[in-house]
Amino acid sequence: MDLNLLENEKIPGVITTNLQQIVNWGRKNSVWYMLFGIACCAIEGLMATGASRYDLDRFGMIFRASPRQSDLMIVAGTVNEKMADRVRRLYDQMAEPKWVMAMGACAISGGPYQGKYNVVDGVDRIIPVDVYVPGCPPRPETVIYGLMKIQEKIARDGLEKRLKEKVRA
Ligand code: SF4
Numbered sequence: 001m002d003l004n005l006l007e008n009e010k011i012p013g014v015i016t017t018n019l020q021q022i023v024n025w026g027r028k029n030s031v032w033y034m035l036f037g038i039a040c041c042a043i044e045g046l047m048a049t050g051a052s053r054y055d056l057d058r059f060g061m062i063f064r065a066s067p068r069q070s071d072l073m074i075v076a077g078t079v080n081e082k083m084a085d086r087v088r089r090l091y092d093q094m095a096e097p098k099w100v101m102a103m104g105a106c107a108i109s110g111g112p113y114q115g116k117y118n119v120v121d122g123v124d125r126i127i128p129v130d131v132y133v134p135g136c137p138p139r140p141e142t143v144i145y146g147l148m149k150i151q152e153k154i155a156r157d158g159l160e161k162r163l164k165e166k167v168r169a
Contacts, residue, residue, distance in 0.1 A: 039077025041104035
């Protein structure tokens with residue numbers, strides 16, 4: 001390491017910002033996603049993304065097994081009609097502000113099962129979705145890109161704006 005570089009680096013003694021930006025910065029770098037997989041996308045895409053090779057921990061993202069402690073619901077898989085009200089209930093149990101990613105063709109639109117009697121043609125029919133990540137299943141790089149888009153959204157949005165969006169929806 002070049003010690004000269006460190007010595008010459010100018011670090012400001014004082015920075016000014018507002019509370020919302022600091023809160024958003026903390027939120028975006030500590031997204032806890034709910035451990036919740038409902039079909040093959042959860043195994044092939046989400047578990048691969050969270051494991052050591054791609055390592056979501058480096059984004060400050062860890063999974064929680066409780067909706068009450070989660071900021072992000074990643075819907076990874078086919079949502080069938082029987083499961084739909086459970087998905088909605090888990091979403092309702094998450095505290096605001098909360099975000100949703102629809103991962104894979106099934107969660108986005110029903111995928112290969114679209115139009116079948118037992119499948120919901122897109123999870124956005126039951127809960128609001130922030131980011132859609134296509135693929136069958138999506139590659140881990142694609143999932144990470146989607147998560148970075150969620151982080152951008154978190155950094156941009158304030159809690160107030162988020163709640164207003166919910167009231168309008
Ligand atoms: S999109 Fe493909 S991999 Fe994902 S749940 Fe549907 S069928 Fe399985």
